Amino acid sequence: MVKDGKGGAKTLTGLNFEEKVDFIDLLKGIKGYTVQKSGRKAGLEVYFDGKLVARAFKKHDFYRFLEENNIDWKGIISKKLLPDDALLVIIRETLFIIEVKYQQVAGSVDEKLQTCDFKRKQYLKLVQALELKVEYVYVFNDWFKDPSYKDVLDYINSVNCHYKFNELPLTWLGLPSGKNK
Secondary structure, three states: OOOOOOOOOOOOOOOOOOOOHHHHHHHHHOOOOOEOOOOOOEEEEEEOOOOEEEEOOOOHHHHHHHHHOOHHHOOOOOOOOOOOOOEEEEEOOEEEEEEOOOOOOOOOOOHHHHHHHHHHHHHHHHHHHOOEEEEEEEEEEEHHHOOOHHHHHHHHHHOOOOOEEEEEEEHHOOOOOOOOO
């Protein structure tokens, strides 16, 4: 994806992530996508060309979604996990847990990256009754391309979690590509 659709073929194929990014704002900025609060339902509804394609949840909204589906999380896991962003892609019947990690200096994020397997399994337990799949994905900036992260990146892949650098391709999520601007 090219920022502001300038350069290249001006096509929008993914979501560019930068420091302090808002996932929903990125979607809203892609032609064809609209996002709106859903009446009595938790989270936000994501539409492409007027067709509902996903539902988006932040932090506690995800638990309102579980309540909406008569799922008592306290009987399934012992402590709430609060996702940065959770995106239920309807056609894929898949809940994507999206964690954005943007670093410019060394910090405490290193050990947190090693928790994706545990968290993915916890989310799987929570949505098992809904027969949803769960994909856990980190979106990293270039900081994490440093060779010192090789082992952790290998680990993330080995436990069926994912990572992307700087963008999250819409088609990877199972969402329609944006339209040319």
